[in-house]
Amino acid sequence: MLTSQLVAQLADSVLIVVIVAAVVLVAGTAGLVVTRRRKAEVSAPTPPAPLDTAEPKVGEDAEEPRDTPTRTLEDTELPEEPVATIEKPESAQGRMVRLRARLARSQGSLGKGLLALLSRDKVDEEAWEDIETTLITADVGVTPTQELVERLRTRIRVEGVGGEQARQILREELIELVNPALDRSLKVSRKEAQPAVVLVVGVNGTGKTTTVGKLARVLVAEDKHVVLGAADTFRAAAADQLQTWGERVGVRTVRGAEGGDPASIAFDSVKQGIEEEADVVIVDTAGRLHTKTGLMDELGKVKRVIEKSAEVDEVLLVIDATTGQNGLTQARVFAEVIDVTGLVLTKLDGTAKGGIVIAVQRELGVPVKLVGLGEGPDDLAPFDPEQFVDALLD
Numbered sequence: 001m002l003t004s005q006l007v008a009q010l011a012d013s014v015l016i017v018v019i020v021a022a023v024v025l026v027a028g029t030a031g032l033v034v035t036r037r038r039k040a041e042v043s044a045p046t047p048p049a050p051l052d053t054a055e056p057k058v059g060e061d062a063e064e065p066r067d068t069p070t071r072t073l074e075d076t077e078l079p080e081e082p083v084a085t086i087e088k089p090e091s092a093q094g095r096m097v098r099l100r101a102r103l104a105r106s107q108g109s110l111g112k113g114l115l116a117l118l119s120r121d122k123v124d125e126e127a128w129e130d131i132e133t134t135l136i137t138a139d140v141g142v143t144p145t146q147e148l149v150e151r152l153r154t155r156i157r158v159e160g161v162g163g164e165q166a167r168q169i170l171r172e173e174l175i176e177l178v179n180p181a182l183d184r185s186l187k188v189s190r191k192e193a194q195p196a197v198v199l200v201v202g203v204n205g206t207g208k209t210t211t212v213g214k215l216a217r218v219l220v221a222e223d224k225h226v227v228l229g230a231a232d233t234f235r236a237a238a239a240d241q242l243q244t245w246g247e248r249v250g251v252r253t254v255r256g257a258e259g260g261d262p263a264s265i266a267f268d269s270v271k272q273g274i275e276e277e278a279d280v281v282i283v284d285t286a287g288r289l290h291t292k293t294g295l296m297d298e299l300g301k302v303k304r305v306i307e308k309s310a311e312v313d314e315v316l317l318v319i320d321a322t323t324g325q326n327g328l329t330q331a332r333v334f335a336e337v338i339d340v341t342g343l344v345l346t347k348l349d350g351t352a353k354g355g356i357v358i359a360v361q362r363e364l365g366v367p368v369k370l371v372g373l374g375e376g377p378d379d380l381a382p383f384d385p386e387q388f389v390d391a392l393l394d
């Protein structure tokens with residue numbers, strides 16, 4: 001009896017559980033269906049809007065402008081690197097006028113010092129000694145100094161002294177010492193259907209690559225077609241540096257592998273110049289210590305290899321004016337291994353020893369053709385003795 005009651009109770013419980021489960025199941029399924037339907041409503045693609053075939057309205061019929069204001073120029077992000085444009089370099093004419101103040105600033109003590117001593121009422125022995133010291137300190141060199149002092153003594157004795165007269169005498173004698181008779185023109189014109197070739201040489205860090213870049217600008221300003229040869233395969237960044245200089249004025253740079261054979265790059269750049277019918281090919285070479293025989297011999301090879309296809313018209317030796325007497329020693333050794341046709345004195349803006357112009361010309365019997373007066377792209381000027389001396393005396 002008890003058992004049958006127990007069984008009946010159990011059956012009731014099972015029934016209740018089954019009923020509850022069924023209700024939950026039905027409610028769950030209904031919920032799911034509703035959610036699915038809602039989701040389907042949300043993600044259903046909206047039908048495409050009918051094409052607006054109406055004519056655009058103008059004037060008073062025009063629609064109201066958009067809520068969001070149109071972006072102004074200020075809002076627009078510009079690319080960081082401006083689009084490369086070809087620069088127009090300053091012409092060589094008149095550069096010296098612009099750079100004269102800089103020269104006067106650096107060399108002022110030389111010119112003004114001499115002038116002050118010569119303008120005294122009486123130029124005594126002590127004053128002449130001071131004049132000599134001033135000239136030697138400015139790197140004019142012993143022999144040129146003695147010559148100049150001798151000529152000044154004679155003229156001052158004969159023509160007398162006095163402010164303006166002393167200035168005139170000094171000006172004339174300094175110009176004579178710098179030697180205005182020397183041919184300072186650069187051989188940079190095509191001849192016999194071939195480009196002129198300029199080889200740039202010198203000790204490390206004197207400013208060769210910079211000078212090649214600046215020279216290219218001088219020539220581009222004269223409407224010359226220039227090709228650059230990056231034969232400095234020793235310093236990793238030199239070819240990039242040169243190429244950047246070239247690109248700024250639309251000039252091609254021929255380069256080779258880092259550590260490659262400089263003679264072969266020099267050859268290729270001249271070949272390129274011939275093919276492009278260029279006016280000038282300027283070849284930059286690696287800086288080399290004048291004391292390293294192997295490197296110095298390499299220069300001869302570079303020149304000989306170029307000469308297989310074209311004549312080398314200019315060999316420009318770059319000298320850092322701030323190195324003083326050491327610059328003279330370099331000049332001497334370079335001149336022994338290669339025929340230097342012109343000198344470039346760089347960094348004249350950074351030294352008071354402008355007398356090196358006189359000394360180095362004397363040493364080599366070769367004219368200073370260009371002077372570097374700053375790091376700016378157009379801070380290279382053709383050397384002019386009169387303007388140089390006038391800047392000293394400014």
Ligand SMILES: Nc1nc2c(ncn2[C@@H]2O[C@H](COP(=O)(O)OP(=O)(O)OP(=O)(O)O)[C@@H](O)[C@H]2O)c(=O)[nH]1
Pocket residue numbers: 202203204205206207208209210211232235238286287288346347348349350371372373374375379
């Ligand atoms: N103030 C001044 N600096 C100059 C002048 N010319 C060149 N320089 C600087 O001298 C440094 C060396 O110049 P580079 O052209 O790299 O010298 P480089 O002779 O090619 O050097 P290497 O390839 O190592 O032999 C650079 O910082 C130039 O900007 C100049 O006339 N005035």
